[in-house]
Amino acid sequence: MSPLALLAASSGIDTGDTAWMLMATALVLMMTPALGLFYAGLVRSKNTLNTFMMCVGAIAVAMVTWALVGYSLAFDGTGSLIGGLSYAGLHGVDFAPREGTTIPHLVFMAFQATFCIITVALVSGAVVERMRFGAFLVFAALWSVCVYAVLAHWAFGGGWLQANGTLDFAGGVPVEMGSGFSALAAALVVGARKDYGRQALLPHNAVYVLLGAGLLWFGWFGFNGGSGFSTGNPSVLAFTNTLLTPACTLVVWFALDLLRGRKVTAIGAATAIVVGCVAITPAGGFISPGWAMLLGGLAALPSYAIIVWRTRTRVDETLDVLAAHGMAGFFGILFIGFFAQLSWNGVSDGLFYGNAAQLGDQALAALAGPTYAFVATFLLLKLIGAVTPLRASEHEEALGMDVVQHGEEAYVTGEGAILVLPPDGGAVGVPVADPG
């Protein structure tokens, strides 16, 4: 055997696992532009690009902070509250397998990076249509390190929740409750849109919303299916549950829509897809397909109730991140405590199968995660707000964030647009065919 082949065989890398995780990473990255589409359809047309750009901005900023310090703080060592800095700048993150997995450390890091990115993008849903783009980018950079990396360490990186026995398959704590309860804090600090509660502020394109939700669901197969870091049973279970749960949420959501308004709504359906995917995120690899279907049906109820309640308040948590992510994630985390099943997950039973302690561990996470996310985000935004204005002026908000923040419009017609030529009249030496 050649030395090179020997090295590969003894390295502990599984090619099948690695191939799937490369694919899963790409699937999860796609969820962020998909979220951009989902969010863009839910806002007014004059804010389409700004809303989408917050998601694109999350990719830019969170990927960089993740590589510089975020990954290290989340996944270096088993410190109780926070990881170390030895992976800072991706130092030592290479082809050797990540401890406890059969995939290269680099792939593991990249997969986790896409989680950080989408979580930052999720929070933007609370502040669209009025937050300044620059202030959001600063917030995204600090939040990805101070909130996401900390919660990811607690739940996945060997921090106190994981050490304590809390089960969180694909990010109920850092991603779903982390974004949902941070979104509530962000909405409170930034404040409501100027017309909120005074005028009807309607979604401008329901097709974007449905298409975005569909692409999110597609990407979620990588999100949940990849969180076993292999092609083994937990991944297969989580992958299939990602199909079952949202379908059941859709059915129940249809029924709730029919009861309340006698019509099944499209934007309700898009919301239900997200709620179902969120609910199965923490539980994916821990509960049987049957319980996953029940979870999907039940998870619709609290999220639906929060959406109905929230729109009657003065809290302009604009795109209902708390209801869709915070609440459904909370529900999913607790559900594991009841219906986790050793014969399916090989890890632990829940209360229903005789292990009441698991419910306690889940309840602890359901309390600690939201509390930290809310408080840390509240303080972080107050801090940023003390240095730079968080929101655009009323006049700018009226004009629309696309023109004001980006100098572009989503639906530009070109009528009345006059080409601005460079000072020399545009003669830049490009040969033009002589019409004569």
Place this chain on the structure above:
Amino acid sequence: MKLVVGIVRPEKANDVLEALYRAQVRGVSMSRVQGHGGELERVETYRGTTVQMGLAEKVRFEIAVSDEFVQPTVDALCEGARTGAVGDGKIFVLPLDQAVRIRTGETDHGAVTPVDK
């Protein structure tokens, strides 16, 4: 009998509708138009192509009213549409020769007065 035409900012359209409603003006049509009236031109850039947007989005109200309603209508348009900055729009009051309500065939004053049920 006059036709009042008001061209206002799109973001003030809802305020104008509210003000008209308070002034008891019930018959209104509105359309989206693009116009230019001396406000500063916005500059936008698309992949290196910089353009001046010479036309701004506006909303055009058309309201046919009997003579005693002309002033309240103009006042409501001003009240709803004014921000104080350049670009608030214009109001034109035009004479109106005839108005017909299609459903009943009523003409003129009867046609521009809302039906009280």
